[in-house]
Amino acid sequence: MGAFQVSTDIACTPATVFPLVAEPSSMTRWYEAVTDVTITTDGATRQGTTYRIARSLPGGPATNVVEITEYDPDRHVTHESLGGPTPFRYSYTLEPTLEGTKVVLDGRITGAGILGTAAPADHLATGLFRRGMRKNLAALKQLAEHRS
Numbered sequence: 001m002g003a004f005q006v007s008t009d010i011a012c013t014p015a016t017v018f019p020l021v022a023e024p025s026s027m028t029r030w031y032e033a034v035t036d037v038t039i040t041t042d043g044a045t046r047q048g049t050t051y052r053i054a055r056s057l058p059g060g061p062a063t064n065v066v067e068i069t070e071y072d073p074d075r076h077v078t079h080e081s082l083g084g085p086t087p088f089r090y091s092y093t094l095e096p097t098l099e100g101t102k103v104v105l106d107g108r109i110t111g112a113g114i115l116g117t118a119a120p121a122d123h124l125a126t127g128l129f130r131r132g133m134r135k136n137l138a139a140l141k142q143l144a145e146h147r148s
Contacts, residue, residue: 010145012147021103049071065084
């Protein structure tokens with residue numbers, strides 16, 4: 001798995017930003033590749049919530065089953081794939097700032113399921129997903145700042 005980190009500053013409180021990164025159903029509003037999200041557990045979003053995410057990726061459509069493995073309201077959430085062609089772990093940390101919130105995404109991803117099993121697949125996938133997540137965080141910033 002390749003690792004990367006991206007961040008953005010958002011002129012909103014963590015309480016405004018957190019539901020957008022933690023709630024799977026909000027991903028279609030700011031995560032460019034996400035075409036559909038289906039929650040597969042009952043109740044409020046929390047640690048242990050599972051969902052199915054469908055994405056349109058450069059190599060074709062991909063569906064992953066995902067679990068929220070860490071959940072600390074307004075501070076931290078981790079989404080980790082349990083199955084699918086692009087195993088990933090996206091860990092979002094929200095840090096209050098004088099101007100609002102700094103969102104830091106620590107990501108781990110592999111593209112072997114869509115790019116093949118060649119050695120460069122993880123390196124290529126990491127670069128593609130890093131670039132894509134920068135765009136997604138910019139969209140998250142715009143969405144959050146328009147909500148407040």
